[in-house]
Amino acid sequence: MDQERVILSQERFALTIERLCHQLIEQFDRFENACVVGIQPRGTLLSDRMCERLKALLNIPNILYGQLDITFYRDDFRMHDKPLVPSATCMDFLVEGKDVVLIDDVLYTGRTVQAALAALNDYGRPRSVELAVLIDRRFNRHLPIQADFIGIVVDALDKAYVKVEWAQRDGEDRVLIFADKKDHQP
Amino acid sequence: MPQASALSVPHLLGIKDLTAEDIRLILHTAATFKEVINRPIKKVPSLRDLTVANLFFEDSTRTRVSFELAEKRLSADIVNFSASSSSVKKGETLLDTVHNILSMKVDMIVMRHPAPGAPHFLAGRIPASIINAGDGTHEHPTQALLDAYSMQEQLGNLEGKKIAIFGDILHSRVALSNILCLRKLGAQVRVCGPPTLIPKYISSLGVEVSFNVEQSLRWCDIANILRIQLERQDIRYFPSLREYALYFGINKAMLDRIDKRIVIMHPGPINRGVEVTSEVADSEHSIILQQVENGVAVRMAVLYLLAGNR
Numbered sequence: 001m002d003q004e005r006v007i008l009s010q011e012r013f014a015l016t017i018e019r020l021c022h023q024l025i026e027q028f029d030r031f032e033n034a035c036v037v038g039i040q041p042r043g044t045l046l047s048d049r050m051c052e053r054l055k056a057l058l059n060i061p062n063i064l065y066g067q068l069d070i071t072f073y074r075d076d077f078r079m080h081d082k083p084l085v086p087s088a089t090c091m092d093f094l095v096e097g098k099d100v101v102l103i104d105d106v107l108y109t110g111r112t113v114q115a116a117l118a119a120l121n122d123y124g125r126p127r128s129v130e131l132a133v134l135i136d137r138r139f140n141r142h143l144p145i146q147a148d149f150i151g152i153v154v155d156a157l158d159k160a161y162v163k164v165e166w167a168q169r170d171g172e173d174r175v176l177i178f179a180d181k182k183d184h185q186p
Numbered sequence: 187m188p189q190a191s192a193l194s195v196p197h198l199l200g201i202k203d204l205t206a207e208d209i210r211l212i213l214h215t216a217a218t219f220k221e222v223i224n225r226p227i228k229k230v231p232s233l234r235d236l237t238v239a240n241l242f243f244e245d246s247t248r249t250r251v252s253f254e255l256a257e258k259r260l261s262a263d264i265v266n267f268s269a270s271s272s273s274v275k276k277g278e279t280l281l282d283t284v285h286n287i288l289s290m291k292v293d294m295i296v297m298r299h300p301a302p303g304a305p306h307f308l309a310g311r312i313p314a315s316i317i318n319a320g321d322g323t324h325e326h327p328t329q330a331l332l333d334a335y336s337m338q339e340q341l342g343n344l345e346g347k348k349i350a351i352f353g354d355i356l357h358s359r360v361a362l363s364n365i366l367c368l369r370k371l372g373a374q375v376r377v378c379g380p381p382t383l384i385p386k387y388i389s390s391l392g393v394e395v396s397f398n399v400e401q402s403l404r405w406c407d408i409a410n411i412l413r414i415q416l417e418r419q420d421i422r423y424f425p426s427l428r429e430y431a432l433y434f435g436i437n438k439a440m441l442d443r444i445d446k447r448i449v450i451m452h453p454g455p456i457n458r459g460v461e462v463t464s465e466v467a468d469s470e471h472s473i474i475l476q477q478v479e480n481g482v483a484v485r486m487a488v489l490y491l492l493a494g495n496r
Contacts, residue, residue, distance in 0.1 A: 069218065072230035072260075072490075082192035083494020085211070086218040094226070122227040 003183045007162075008152060008175035016151040017046075020132055021053045023149050024101060027130070034099040035064035039116050040071075040087035043104035045166045046134055050103065064098070066091035066123075073115040089119075096124030101149075105164045107133040110145035135162055135175060188214050193491050197309050197316040200325035201366040209370055213335050215487035216480070223259060223482055233262035233493055239287050241297045242319070243269040243280075243304075248454050248478060249319050249328070253296050256485035265292070280304060281311060288314055294492065297321075315492045323357050323418060329453050330363030332484040334371060336477045337408055340449050345372035350402045352436065353412035353461050356383045357419065360453045361412055365391050378402040380434055382423040399434055404444055410451045411436060411462050431460050438465040449473055 008016065028034040031054070038047025044067045051065050071086035102116055113131060120126065132149035140158050154162055154177065161178040165171075178184040188211040195203050204212075222230055238257045242250055250266075257264045267287065269275075274283060284295065294315045297305050302324035305316050320326040334344065341347050349368050355361045355377045368375050369392050376394040377384060389395055396402045403409060414430065424430045441448070450462070450472040458464045467474060 071218075072222070072232045077232055078494060078496060080494075083491050085188070085191045086215065088218060089221055118231070122225060122229075 003180070004176050004178045006174055007154065007177050010173050013173040013175065016134065017049060017053065020134075020149055020151055021050055021057060024050070024054065024132065025057060027149075028099060028101070030058055030060065031063050033097075033127070034101060035066065035093065035095060036101050036103060037066045037068050037091070037095075037116075037120065039102065039104045039112060040067055040069040040089070042106075042164070045164075045169065046105050047103040050132075064093055066093065068116060068119055070112060070115040070119045073119045075111060075115065091123055094124040095120060095126040097127050098124075100126045100129045102129055102131045104131070104133050106135040106137065106162055107131070107145070107147050108137045108140065108162075110141050110143035113145050114143055134164060137162060193495055196492070196495055197305070197318075198327050198488055198492060199305050199309055199316065199318050201327045201330050201363045201370070202325065204327075204367075204370070206370045206372075209331065209334065209367060212331055212484065212487050212491060213338060215491060216331075216335050216484040219259075219486040219490070220480065220483035222486070223479075229259050229261060231261045232490055233257070233260040236293045236493055237263040237265070237291060238294045238296060238489070239292045240264060240266045240319075241284070241287070241295060241299075242267065243274065243297070243299045244320070246298055246319070248481065249298065249326075252478070252481040253317075253319060253328075253485055255482050256489055257296075259482070260486055260489055262294075262489070265290075280308070284308055284312060288312055293496070294489070315496060317488060317492065320359055322359065323362075324359050325363045325366075326359040326453075327363050327367075328481070328485055328488060329360050330367040331488070332477060332481040333360075333364055333410060333451060333453070334367050335480050335484050336451065336473055337368075337373075337449075339476070339480070340473065341407060344368065346374065347408070348374045348376070348406045349408050349410060350376045350378055350396075350406035351410045351412060352378050352399065352402070352434070354383045354414045355379050355388065355412070356385050356423070357415040358412045364410060365393055369393070376402055376405060378434075380424050380430070399436065400440055400443070403436070403440060403448060406448060408449045408451060409436065410453075412453065413455060413457055414460055427457075427460050435459070435461055435463065436466055437463045438469065441466060441469075441471060447471065451477060453477070 038044035051063055067090040069087045069089040071084045130148040133147045134151035136147050136150045136153045159180055161181040161184045163176045165174050167173045190207050190211050193208050194205055296317045296319050298319040300322050302322035304321050305318040309316050351361050365375050378396045452474050456467055
């Protein structure tokens with residue numbers, strides 16, 4: 001395998017997000033009792049994009065939307081060399097009794113989602129929580145966590161690295177896979 | 187956004203040991219904790235596997251409650267200790283006391299002590315992380331950090347901003363930590379008080395000295411007013427409190443004579459009617475209670491970052 005390969009090009013990328021939005025509409029109708037919660041820092045890039053698209057598709061001015069930082073809830077705190085620098089949490093509503101769509105870019109070990117569920121508890125008891133992700137790396141899960149809405153499934157070895165690039169940050173929307181984490185220069 | 191994601195030090199002994207980047211990292215992290223403590227559920231699980239001992243060999247209200255709340259909101263287990271009700275009275279040494287507490291598996295120590303350098307003495311001898319919560323007349327780093335955080339909330343970046351510190355500079359650990367912290371963040375600092383309460387050679391820290399309160403108020407963007415520390419004054423530094431209040435106390439009439447809005451800060455406890463009148467302390471100029479709120483967020487940030495370094 002090459003060192004890096006594009007697995008989702010710009011056109012397919014847009015199409016995939018479009019499909020995810022339609023699936024959410026199918027499930028939550030006009031989002032009367034639903035809210036969208038993006039996981040900081042990278043999940044919010046996807047949730048920002050999806051919220052804009054959902055509002056356009058449904059022709060509604062607003063969707064209840066929050067950005068959740070899970071740094072303080074991680075179970076691997078102090079296993080890294082350095083403390084993790086948190087991003088901002090921006091949740092100005094309670095999720096009590098609501099249907100929550102949790103959004104992240106890549107589902108891999110499941111630990112981020114576990115931390116997000118713990119963090120979400122501090123904002124009330126939701127009626128339900130569902131998970132939408134752009135990439136599902138279904139091998140190497142550490143916890144019994146699955147996504148309900150999936151952009152694409154990627155089967156890759158543990159040493160591979162999947163990178164999601166965004167137009168507003170990296171110049172182009174696309175998903176790359178690196179055969180070896182070491183080849184990836186962040 | 188700070189570049190670094192870890193502090194360059196294993197303990198917080200004083201502002202002197204921190205780099206400007208360390209200070210920015212702490213202040214940035216504190217902002218996210220301020221959001222946490224304003225939630226309906228104010229607790230996060232970051233330090234749930236750590237035990238913190240609060241050792242207070244000297245009286246404290248704000249600092250102690252603030253540290254305790256910060257630890258609880260990070261889910262740490264805590265033990266409290268105050269010298270007045272302990273075996274210190276029976277003659278146990280500081281090192282023995284701390285070793286005994288550590289053998290009960292304590293990971294971090296928050297310590298206030300009347301002797302300058304006490305936390306520095308411990309730092310080389312015990313394995314726990316130490317946070318200095320005030321050592322005599324030397325340093326009070328978390329107070330300086332929360333002051334800087336509160337100032338940033340008012341003014342944004344402190345580079346080039348004018349901060350005046352009024353009062354008992356000679357005995358104040360808050361003054362020294364504030365000066366070091368503000369200078370590292372690029373602010374201009376002036377100290378103002380009676381000549382007897384301004385240390386010699388203080389200008390070597392890069393601060394201006396003034397003996398004129400009204401002129402200094404006119405100069406500054408923020409006035410940080412310190413308490414007259416009668417308990418540390420072994421000789422008379424001024425004739426009477428009344429005379430001090432008359433010449434160096436800050437009152438409403440002075441603020442009204444200045445044609446700009448300046449922010450009034452005080453680390454507490456306030457001697458009302460001495461260094462500042464009640465009218466000023468309770469006015470819209472004052473952010474004294476915001477300082478106290480920010481204290482919890484800043485201390486959470488310090489605990490969180492030091493725990494991450496362990």
